[in-house]
Amino acid sequence: MAGEKKIKKLKKQVSKSYRLAVMEEDSYQEKFALSLSKRNIFLFTSSVAFIIILITTLLIFYTPIREYIPGYDTSKLRIQAVENLEKLDSLMISLKQNEQFVEAFSRTLLGEEFKSQYEDSQLKAVDLTELAVNINIEDSILRKIVEVEDRFNIIEKDETLITPNLVSPANGLISAGFDYGKQHYGVDIVLKERTPIKAVYDGIVLFSEWTLNYGYTVVIFHKNELISTYKHNESVKVKTGDFVQTGEVIALSGNTGELTSGPHLHLELWDLQGPLNPEDLIKF
Numbered sequence: 001m002a003g004e005k006k007i008k009k010l011k012k013q014v015s016k017s018y019r020l021a022v023m024e025e026d027s028y029q030e031k032f033a034l035s036l037s038k039r040n041i042f043l044f045t046s047s048v049a050f051i052i053i054l055i056t057t058l059l060i061f062y063t064p065i066r067e068y069i070p071g072y073d074t075s076k077l078r079i080q081a082v083e084n085l086e087k088l089d090s091l092m093i094s095l096k097q098n099e100q101f102v103e104a105f106s107r108t109l110l111g112e113e114f115k116s117q118y119e120d121s122q123l124k125a126v127d128l129t130e131l132a133v134n135i136n137i138e139d140s141i142l143r144k145i146v147e148v149e150d151r152f153n154i155i156e157k158d159e160t161l162i163t164p165n166l167v168s169p170a171n172g173l174i175s176a177g178f179d180y181g182k183q184h185y186g187v188d189i190v191l192k193e194r195t196p197i198k199a200v201y202d203g204i205v206l207f208s209e210w211t212l213n214y215g216y217t218v219v220i221f222h223k224n225e226l227i228s229t230y231k232h233n234e235s236v237k238v239k240t241g242d243f244v245q246t247g248e249v250i251a252l253s254g255n256t257g258e259l260t261s262g263p264h265l266h267l268e269l270w271d272l273q274g275p276l277n278p279e280d281l282i283k284f
Helices: 002-015 038-062 064-068 075-109 140-148
Strands: 017-023 030-037 173-176 186-190 196-198 203-211 215-221 227-236 249-253 264-271 274-276
Antiparallel strands (some): 017 030
């Protein structure tokens, strides 16, 4: 019985009406009146809250607003994340490959033994121009490619041109040919001192300085990741970063550097796989 009385009392309190009136201050004339009860207030508040929640839910699910909600994930975002991870992984592999190549090439340029990183691995050739590297001797060649890329349009790989039509850097007798086993990665061309040395193809000068073993040396980067190197020069006519054309004089032959036995030009050709035999690509 006590429980029923409490319930009836609660219903009575909830259903009890209250009058809300708006009156003029001077005349006390009633302008507006509203009859309210606790139950009506509860139902009205609940209805408004439900409508707000419903509208918000519809906006989130059926409009682009949902993309601005922190933590909200969509299939489009997931696909983009996967693609970005794949690109990052590809760039990391490319960076590793090119670091290995530049290190090997730089060691050979300085007179050390070349050890191909590609013989014992499945690494494939990649575009040098997509990478940015630190400033040091071993990767200065690659850095220069990145720096001059926007100035010259020869860096882009030409898929229709497998091997450029190379010209001979000078007319002379080949005294020593390419021998990978003996670590002779080019050909020696006997020349009189101060004979003009010409670029074998259009390209950008990556290196034009003195080295202890090879004297004045010029390195040029060409299309299709081809690199040509000219050693033992008496002097150079170009500087790092210059664009040169096929047949342009880049140096004068000489007998400089510790690893020379007489006036000659040592010519090397490289790609991302390692040294190439110049006699296979140039008609001397």
